[in-house]
Each structure stands twice: as structure tokens, then as C-alpha cells.
Amino acid sequence: MKDEELSVRLREAADAHRPDRERMLARVERGMAEGRPPARPARPPRAVAPWLRVAGATAAVCGVLAFGAVAVTSAGEGGSSGERVAAPGTPAPTPSVSPPAALGALRTQDGPLWTDGAVDPHSNVYWAQSDVTLRTAEPLSALTVELRIALTGGVNSTGSWRSLPEKDFTVSATEDGGYLVYRWALKAGRTVPAGTHTFAGQYNHAEGDRDAAGDYLTAHAVRASGERASVGDYFGPDH
Template identity: 60%
Template structure:
């Protein structure tokens, strides 16, 4: 089946429908039907030539579009959708810069934080949970969780207690290479706010069999409330 899809993709890429030639053939056929003296055989009057030409143009366009859709549907199969010819956008520098490098600890003014490994984690899977408390509504917030690559660490999902639509989420491997630390980042969208109170962010991942030590994992956050910025940074308890 993969070989069939490849051949269809190659054929679709090489195919260039001659729209003008198809339209000209349709129009010539109409002109023959409209020739003077042609018997009507009881048929109703034909529409004006310009209407027939417009209809032919639409018909040809429809055939071309339908053909392209049919090929695309067969080629697509179970493969993920993609935009042909559009290169992937480079990751913005803001997504890779160190977050809150000057943070002094887990608390800064109105912002408090904590990092822990969920007790339901097991020998193959774990969840790192970040808890934040803010005494003021936040107009800006970026949260980052960095899970050290201790062997077999691979993303399986993430969530937050705040509305999903309020955040842009990215998950990447540090350095852009397989086998690097797993980095989760949640960024509050412009114009959205985080209410005062307690909020949770969590990253989930598989790991090599056995108890995983989270001692090298870290987290950080930057926030703004009433024009004042706050930054926190922390880590996780090391397994003895």
C-alpha cells in the first residue's frame, strides 16, 4: 500500500492538467451544436452562448478540482496532514532562551511555586506537577518544565488547570536532537489573564524501566501582574 501511495504522489506531482485545451474542446462542441440550420429535434431553445461558455468553464474547473481531491484522498491514507511546499517555521528564539535566569528561588513577591512528581507515577511512566499560587491576576505568564534525559524519556502529554485555549504549548527536546532533555513550555496568549489563586501545570512522559530519579529536573516561570514582574525557579526532590 505504501508503494501505491508513493506512485500516486509522484504521478500527482508530475500531472499538470491542460485547462485551456479542455475548455477549447468544450466550446468547439457547443459551436457545432449552435451552427445555423441545425435541427432542433423538439428540444427547448438553448441558452445564450455566453451562458453556455460560463457553464463550461465552471464544469472544467469542477472536474480539475475533483480530480485533484480524489488523488489527494488516496495518497493521504493514514499519513499526517501537511502543507506541500511550505517549509516548517523555525522555532522562535523566545521558545529556546533560558527562562527566568535571574530567579532567586521558589517565591517572588506575589508568586509562589512548587515542583513534585505525581505519586501515581510508576516504573515506566511519570508525571511532573508544577503548582503556582498568585496573589494577583496575571497579565503575562510563561511556565517551563525541564525533564532530564535519564534514559527513555519521551513525551506522552501535558495539561494545565487553566483553560487550554488561553495558552500556547510547546514540547521539544533540548538542542533539537533526539535524546536531549524534554522541555515543556506554556505561554499565556496576549490579551488573556490568569486569575489570582492556585494553578497547576503538568508534563507526562515515559522513561526507562525502574524508579526514575527526578533530582536533575527543573522548572521556572515568569509572570507579570499590575505591571510588576516576578520570576521563580525550582527543582524536584532527589530519590535517595
């Protein structure tokens, strides 16, 4: 088909599809007079030339492809809100502190020396005291007691005390290896008499019931006979 003949047919088809303007205006005026929106005028079906059907199908395909491209672009930008949805991140693991020795490795009694560790019953949801009870059946010429409090939420030192004379001991409170460490060391030339003695460390902590399962104590002593003794205990529920 020549280009001129194609142009003529296109113009004829366009003329055939022109609406009857006078009839449409008349229907609009009647609808407004009756108080309702005018109905869209229906058109009888018209025969369409084969070459026009092909052109229409091509235009429809192009329209579908264009709409699909817009839809994909919109979805990639987060839909109508334009927000991108981020994948949830992996939560950071919660750090925990455990005693370096396995449960049961610490013995509470060695010869004349015996110990026990417990959280004081007067502790509360903000503050706690850990008590070390040490009993010896004979005098000690050397003694070092260490109380280790796991640095769980909000733990910080508020002081310490012992039942033996303050002047007989060197006392320190430091942080080491994930623990708040209270250390009482008997000064050279001093002795610990036979009997039951108490050492206590005090500290603040995050609000709530603190789990003391990671806390423990050790005590190393030299007996009057020159023999050494070592004891220890955990503060957990199964200590």
C-alpha cells in the first residue's frame, strides 16, 4: 500500500469517528435541566478495517508495557509512600560473664579453712551487697580474699568492709576481665585469729533482680604451721 493511500484511509477513519457535537450538547442540556449528570452517549459498533485493528493492538501492547515499567519503578521506590523497606538487622549478642573455672572446681573447705559466698538479704532492686564468710580453725599468717562481681548492667562499686581490723589489710576495688574485683590482702607481720570473719563488697546495679550466677570468691591463706590452704565459692543458686 502506498503512503498516499494510507494517509487517505487514516483521514477517512478519523472523520468517521468524530462525535456528533450538536447531539451531545443537547443531551447535556437535558441532563442539567433534569438535575442529574448527563449519560455518556452510546455509539453503535462500527466496522474497523483490518489494518486499523493491527494498529490498535500495537498501541495497546505499548500501553501495557509502559504501565508495567511505571509499576515496577513505583514498587522499587517503596510504593505510594516512597519509603524503602530495610531488611531487619541481626541483633547484637548479649555479652555474658562466667567464672573461669567449671562449676564444682572451687572447694569451700581446705583443712582448717572454710568459706561461703551469698548475696546479702538486705539488697534491693538498685543496690546489692555480696558477703564472704570465712572461718578458720587456726591462726593465719597470710591471707588474700578476692570477691569478683560480674559487670552486668549498671554494676559499679559503692564501697566495702570487713569484720577484721581495717589497719591489718590493704584493700582495693578494680575492674578486671569483666569483673568488679574487691581484694583484701593481709599486711606483712599481721595475723588472722581463729574464728569466723566477714568480708563484704557493695555495688549499684541496673533496676531489677540481679542474677549473681557469674559472681564468685577465692581465698588463699598460709596457716601458722606454714601449710597453704585455698578455698572458693560461687554466688549462683546452686553454689
